[in-house]
Amino acid sequence: MRTAIKLAYRNLIGAGLRTWLNVIVLSFSFVVIIWMKGILVGWDHQAKNDMIRWEIGGGQYWHKAYDPFDQFTLAEAHAALPAAFQTEIENGNLVPVLIAQGTIYPEGRMQSILIKGIDPGQNLLALPTQKLDTTPDAIPAIIGENMARTNKLKIGDRTTLRWRDAHGTFDASEICITAIFSTNVPTVDVAQVWIPLENMRSMLLMPGEATLLTIRNPETIRSGPGDWKLMTVNDLVADLEAMIKTKSVGQSIFYTILLLLALLAVFDTQVLSIFRRQKEIGTYVALGYTQREVVWLFTIEGAMHAVLAAVLAAAYGLPFLIWQARTGWKLPIETGDYGFAIAQTLYPVYSAGLVISTTLIVMLATAVVSYWPSRRIAKMNPTEALRGKLQ
Amino acid sequence: MKIIKMKKILVFAMAIFAMASSSFGQDADNMLTKVDRNMSSKNRVFESTMIIHGKRNTRTVTSKTYSEGNRKSFTEYLSPASDKGTKMLKLEGQLWIYSPSADRTVQISGHLLRQSVMGSDLSYEDMMDDRKLTEVYSAKMLGEEKMDDRTTRLLELTAKVTDVAYYKQKMWIDAERFIPLRQELYGKSGQLLKRMELSDVKNIQGRWFPMSIIYKDMLKDGSGTEFKMTNVKFDQDIPEYLFTKAALKQ
Numbered sequence: 001m002r003t004a005i006k007l008a009y010r011n012l013i014g015a016g017l018r019t020w021l022n023v024i025v026l027s028f029s030f031v032v033i034i035w036m037k038g039i040l041v042g043w044d045h046q047a048k049n050d051m052i053r054w055e056i057g058g059g060q061y062w063h064k065a066y067d068p069f070d071q072f073t074l075a076e077a078h079a080a081l082p083a084a085f086q087t088e089i090e091n092g093n094l095v096p097v098l099i100a101q102g103t104i105y106p107e108g109r110m111q112s113i114l115i116k117g118i119d120p121g122q123n124l125l126a127l128p129t130q131k132l133d134t135t136p137d138a139i140p141a142i143i144g145e146n147m148a149r150t151n152k153l154k155i156g157d158r159t160t161l162r163w164r165d166a167h168g169t170f171d172a173s174e175i176c177i178t179a180i181f182s183t184n185v186p187t188v189d190v191a192q193v194w195i196p197l198e199n200m201r202s203m204l205l206m207p208g209e210a211t212l213l214t215i216r217n218p219e220t221i222r223s224g225p226g227d228w229k230l231m232t233v234n235d236l237v238a239d240l241e242a243m244i245k246t247k248s249v250g251q252s253i254f255y256t257i258l259l260l261l262a263l264l265a266v267f268d269t270q271v272l273s274i275f276r277r278q279k280e281i282g283t284y285v286a287l288g289y290t291q292r293e294v295v296w297l298f299t300i301e302g303a304m305h306a307v308l309a310a311v312l313a314a315a316y317g318l319p320f321l322i323w324q325a326r327t328g329w330k331l332p333i334e335t336g337d338y339g340f341a342i343a344q345t346l347y348p349v350y351s352a353g354l355v356i357s358t359t360l361i362v363m364l365a366t367a368v369v370s371y372w373p374s375r376r377i378a379k380m381n382p383t384e385a386l387r388g389k390l391q
Numbered sequence: 392m393k394i395i396k397m398k399k400i401l402v403f404a405m406a407i408f409a410m411a412s413s414s415f416g417q418d419a420d421n422m423l424t425k426v427d428r429n430m431s432s433k434n435r436v437f438e439s440t441m442i443i444h445g446k447r448n449t450r451t452v453t454s455k456t457y458s459e460g461n462r463k464s465f466t467e468y469l470s471p472a473s474d475k476g477t478k479m480l481k482l483e484g485q486l487w488i489y490s491p492s493a494d495r496t497v498q499i500s501g502h503l504l505r506q507s508v509m510g511s512d513l514s515y516e517d518m519m520d521d522r523k524l525t526e527v528y529s530a531k532m533l534g535e536e537k538m539d540d541r542t543t544r545l546l547e548l549t550a551k552v553t554d555v556a557y558y559k560q561k562m563w564i565d566a567e568r569f570i571p572l573r574q575e576l577y578g579k580s581g582q583l584l585k586r587m588e589l590s591d592v593k594n595i596q597g598r599w600f601p602m603s604i605i606y607k608d609m610l611k612d613g614s615g616t617e618f619k620m621t622n623v624k625f626d627q628d629i630p631e632y633l634f635t636k637a638a639l640k641q
Contacts, residue, residue, distance in 0.1 A: 169555055
């Protein structure tokens with residue numbers, strides 16, 4: 001085994017530029033696969049973390065009619081809060097949110113939005129709701145950067161908000177923007193206005209009602225009473241996970257092509273070696289090697305491309321991957337309108353599992369494509385091989 | 392003796408005032424009934440031109456509408472070319488739109504109802520609520536006003552039911568023809584939300600009817616939307632199949 005490795009190494013180095021071209025292409029596959037997978041893992045971590053901080057906390061209770069993807073349900077998705085929740089609401093462990101549809105008129109343009117009522121004193125979510133505690137002569141409102149940008153609204157701006165109450169009667173009032181927050185979670189930002197919960201309840205004639213409640217501590221989670229259904233963090237991030245999984249499948253097609261190109265080069269090298277080194281193969285057999293051992297020798301030689309590639313990838317890839325983990329990858333297009341949690345700059349996260357699994361996959365694939373052409377050696381006539389006759 | 396006389400005068404004056412107020416209230420309600428009689432019919436067929444004044448340009452949309460009572464209506468857009476063939480069906484509080492380019496029928500509901508119809512000052516929601524005024528509002532006479540050369544009675548309508556789109560309305564009603572010439576729609580807080588100017592009142596089949604209405608969303612910029620009706624016919628024989636979803640694709 002040791003001799004085989006030594007021989008394989010000498011042969012590889014002896015092949016010179018041909019070996020190094022293969023190794024460079026293969027090392028490129030290593031770095032790109034690890035980086036791309038790292039970006040997806042980083043996005044997954046970042047998005048979930050942001051969603052927990054800004055929107056879903058440790059889980060939520062939803063009114064049974066509430067479906068965030070079906071606006072038709074919103075008019076019915078509200079109910080008085082059950083007595084079982086009162087103590088936890090008072091302790092700040094449950095944050096009720098009331099949601100209704102509305103229209104704002106920034107600069108005289110009509111814009112459909114969601115009005116969300118939240119307790120200004122809450123500290124569970126990262127929303128700057130303390131700014132809703134100010135008392136201008138209009139309803140205080142906070143909005144996200146995306147909403148502010150698309151509607152050209154600034155802090156201190158006033159605009160008219162129109163809504164329909166529980167009975168469908170229109171009313172309108174002025175709101176004053178008291179804060180603009182920056183978030184990567186569009187589901188708390190795009191086309192939404194946050195106002196104090198009690199104002200909203202009295203505007204909509206829905207005293208003591210809410211559409212959903214956010215839970216602080218996931219350990220206190222229990223099934224929701226009556227009209228309320230429990231949504232755990234896993235339920236709430238399921239769509240994000242499904243989307244990342246889809247992206248991951250799409251991405252794997254890209255790096256499969258990249259890997260195939262590199263492996264094709266290794267395969268070609270192996271075929272060429274066996275074709276050109278028939279005398280050498282015959283000599284090995286004449287020296288007492290079994291044909292199986294010669295196949296093994298050539299397979300190790302081919303697979304060693306992956307080992308050298310891993311070393312080379314570590315040499316230039318490690319600094320690159322570390323630099324990326326620190327500075328992140330700034331997406332070249334605006335992500336605010338995507339409709340799902342994604343930061344403008346994604347920071348890749350590389351786990352040991354990711355690096356080890358990628359290395360193993362590349363090495364195994366290289367070993368397979370090295371073994372494939374080497375099988376011919378087993379069928380060679382050693383005497384003919386020693387004479388260098390083509391077989 | 393003097394005190395008793397004074398009391399009698401006071402009681403008499405109060406009785407006169409009460410009678411006058413009640414008669415004003417009755418007048419207002421009667422007037423509203425007459426308005427309903429003019430504006431509502433068993434069914435109605437008309438062609439219309441909607442002129443939408445935007446910030447930069449003006450668009451004209453023509454359509455033909457068949458309506459039955461206040462629950463069913465079918466509209467087919469005739470021009471411009473981009474909207475031609477678009478059909479809209481309203482049935483008992485539900486609204487569907489058929490788009491010929493996509494060959495799809497879409498139900499308009501939720502926040503989509505708040506969108507404007509073809510970019511006008513009218514939202515789909517405005518088109519949905521058209522119950523008789525007397526069913527929804529109690530009226531109070533505020534006085535008399537001259538509007539152009541017509542004498543109008545100014546009525547303040549306050550919702551007497553809860554499920555009404557506009558809690559308060561001010562309505563200037565032509566004192567002779569019992570047709571509103573101006574309507575202002577208010578929110579509960581007193582905010583003016585929409586204004587309608589009705590004109591070109593004609594007598595059609597024995598009833599007065601405004602052929603031109605200017606809608607203005609008071610919260611929105613722009614000069615409003617003109618809605619001009621032509622060829623209005625009441626109490627026609629409208630085939631029942633027109634008020635079905637199947638008719639949208641025909």
